[in-house]
Every structure is written in C-alpha cells, then in structure tokens.
Amino acid sequence: MTKHIVAMGGGGFSMSEFKAPTNLDRYLLELSGKSSPQVAFAPTASADDPAYIKSFLTAYGTLGVRASVLTLWEGDTTRAVARLADADVILVGAGHTVNLLALWDAHKVGKAIKRRYEAGDVVLCGISAGAGAWYHGCITDSFGDYRPWRGGLGLVPGSFCAHMDREGRAPAYTDAVATGALTGGYGCDDGAGVHYVDGVPRNFVAEHPGQLVYRVMPSDLPTASGVLVEPQQMTVL
Numbered sequence: 001m002t003k004h005i006v007a008m009g010g011g012g013f014s015m016s017e018f019k020a021p022t023n024l025d026r027y028l029l030e031l032s033g034k035s036s037p038q039v040a041f042a043p044t045a046s047a048d049d050p051a052y053i054k055s056f057l058t059a060y061g062t063l064g065v066r067a068s069v070l071t072l073w074e075g076d077t078t079r080a081v082a083r084l085a086d087a088d089v090i091l092v093g094a095g096h097t098v099n100l101l102a103l104w105d106a107h108k109v110g111k112a113i114k115r116r117y118e119a120g121d122v123v124l125c126g127i128s129a130g131a132g133a134w135y136h137g138c139i140t141d142s143f144g145d146y147r148p149w150r151g152g153l154g155l156v157p158g159s160f161c162a163h164m165d166r167e168g169r170a171p172a173y174t175d176a177v178a179t180g181a182l183t184g185g186y187g188c189d190d191g192a193g194v195h196y197v198d199g200v201p202r203n204f205v206a207e208h209p210g211q212l213v214y215r216v217m218p219s220d221l222p223t224a225s226g227v228l229v230e231p232q233q234m235t236v237l
Helices: 023-032 050-061 078-086 097-106 111-118 169-179
Strands: 003-008 036-042 066-069 089-092 122-129 135-144 145-150 159-161 184-188 192-197 200-206 213-218 227-231
Touching: 003 023, 003 184, 023 066, 023 089, 036 050, 036 078, 050 066, 066 078, 078 111, 097 111, 097 135, 111 122, 135 169, 145 169, 159 169, 169 184, 169 213, 169 227, 184 192, 192 213
Parallel strands: 003 122, 036 066, 036 089, 089 122, 135 159, 159 184
Antiparallel strands: 003 192, 135 145, 184 213, 192 200, 213 227
C-alpha cells in the first residue's frame, strides 16, 4: 500500500507554454500505477479560479485520466469532499496558502486527505501553496511579504519553500530556518520537486536541467551563518 507525496516548487501544466501537460504531470500519473487513474484537482488556493480549472481539465484530458474537481468556494461541498476517498491522485494547485488551509479546515478536507493517505495506494501532489500544505510549515506571501508560517497538514516532516529561484524567497527561507522560525526542510525551484515514498524522500525531480531542490537545515558551523543549504542530485524527467 505505497503512499507517494510530490511537493513541487512550481511547474506542470499551469506554468507551461499553452498550458500543456509536462513530463512532471506525466510523472505524477505514472506513480499511481493505473492506466486511467482518478485524478482529483483541488484549486482551493486560487479561490476555485475557473480559468485554472479549465486549464487542468484541458491538460489532463489529453492524458487519459478520469478527472474531478474539488470546489469549495460555492455550492454544496459535502459530495465533492467525499469523492476524495476514491481518488488515485490528488493534485493541489497554487495560490494563497493560508486561505487554502483555512478553507480545508472548515470543510474537513484535511481530514479527508489524511484518511485517503493512510489508506495507501495514493499520490498526493502539490504545486507551490499546494506543496506547502503537506508540511508543518512553509514560506508564504499570503500576508504580503515573504514570511514563515506554520499550519500545514504535517504529512511529511519539516518545512517547505516554493519558487526558490525567484527573488526574495530563498533569503526568507534560510533566515527562517536559521532563527528556528521554521524547522529544516526543502526548497524547490520552479519545475523541481521532492518525491516522498511512505514519508521518506526518495527522489528529486525536475522538468529541465538546472532546476534544483535544496535541503535547508540549521547548522552550528561557524561558517554557515546558522543554516546549511545543500543542492540535491536531480533526476531530469
């Protein structure tokens, strides 16, 4: 009953030219082991943006999946949340991290995802805000500036930072780990991600060469300024 979690700094269909699926999207589906997996897309962090939903349905519709969308901002949510129990892949989109987790808490989505994860044979994956949701804490711009925030589901230990290759993200993350505002964890460039198998990081994947994942840990070494940043060995998809 294998359990996969893939936390991506960015990338996939939503950041590709013409919103086409990428090798990162295909990688997520391959992990399911199903020829036609049931994929549930959660665009909660984008306020269920219709354009984002359309992009997902168009991109993943070319990949032979059975697609569903978890919408929480309007209408009856009970049945949509219940359908998560049947999903082979749960893909969580980018957007506003704090609103994502707040709305999930109100509608008991976090509990439903945890139950599905504990049952096994599932792939949980997230982009940016959707990736930070799997951790205890992350760097977020939900309050305007980049700052540490603790409030994730904690399905994997430590912390996360998306978009490490964008200005301002990396310094905010390394400072947070150095000061203890966040525990150590991983930072991912756009197009790069951490793949966990049964809660253990097993692979570091990228859509293109040069996209990296960094392990960021507190350090007592006098030359480390309180933090150690280690690029990981990447697998280019």
